[in-house]
Amino acid sequence: MEHFERKKRRFDSFPMQSYRLLGVALVVSAIMFVDLRYPQWVEPIRHYALQLFEPVLRLLSYPQRIYDVTNESLLSHHQLLQENKLLKSLLLQKSVQMQQVSELKAENMRLLALVESGVNLDDNFIYAQILSASSQPQQHVVLLNKGLREGIKVGYPVLDATGVMGQVIEASHRLSQVMLIADNRHALPVRVRRTQQGAILKGMGDTQRLKLEYAAETMDIKEGDILETSGVGLYFPAGYPVAKVSEVKKHTGKAFAQIYATPLAHLDSSQHVIVLFKQASLPVNVQVVSVLPNQDVPK
């Protein structure tokens, strides 16, 4: 009897299901609206979810970490010697380059002090390792092994040895999520290194191709030009290389040119990254009037 009633209820409940689905659709629409219109309301939920899920994610990263460590410890003596030799020569090269850089930096500081700019050229950084890519392949988001505990905060820029990789979008106690510049939700203010003209570099969901938006048709730009961060915005300091222009299409009569670029950072293969610690100083701090302090303003 009990079995029969259960079956009966199972079939009778089906018309009711349509109303339930309608209810679900309405609730989901409301949630979606809030997520799109007021992301700041959803942000705490995402943060606590990552915090809650952190032990699982850390645990899942261990097989790969153990594999890496075992792999490294199995390197032969000869291989290690070779690597050591290579690293030593690279270190020497870099230190010679650093000598020039520190001289330029000192000169820059003197010039900036002259205009009483608040710009600080010393960027602190945190060294981090990429643990895994997002479980959603359409998202270009990676997980770092450092989080709030190490001083990482949402918005901090992330770089590899060759260029800008992306930006921290979420951080828990010991992990953080980084959106790569290739994600189609990511946009970054850049400038052409050669001419200092600005535009916006947008991701297209492809790690090898980025699109330069709002680049005027008359813009002086050619293939091979390096795009660097322009420092406009809150977090990215100016002057870090981002991408190399790969394709320029100009159509007469159109306001903007179609320009594509290839990222300089190895978005697919980089394992070790740097998270920049300091926020970029805004150009607002530069007070041009202070150069001429004693001049009277004509009334």
Next chain:
Amino acid sequence: MIIKQFALYRTMIISLGVMLILAFWPIAAEFGYYRPDWLSLWLIFWALYYPQKLGVWLACMVGLVWDITTGSLLGSYALSSAIVVYVGRRLGRHLAMFNIVEKAVLVIFLVVLALAVRLALWLIFDYVTWSQVVHYLSVLLLTLLAWPLVVDALARVSVKDN
């Protein structure tokens, strides 16, 4: 009876946990599109074989958890899950009478439906581009290939509990 019912819910929760771990198992970024849609498989199994246990609201809640943990557009997994469970329960009513081909067609339809609803939402709100949608064919194929394994494993544990 109550203990048996609880055992089945326990199996549902444990199997969902296993699916979540499989979905989050770290793989190289270039193999991202070679991961089956584990959530859809879980939903389809429970909607077809135990329709009295999985309703649209529960599917919506599970989808919402998936949305939050994967960082997707909030509500995209929730809506696709609810729709798949609703359609699965309606079409799967006479599952016992279906032959293997009919069962296969039903499962293919439900997997395609789940992906289509989700991708449509992501396309509308610019979470995905058309060039990325094409890559989802491999997700679809691998999900269908994984179905016999999932149904076999879940049928074994659920029959034991039931």
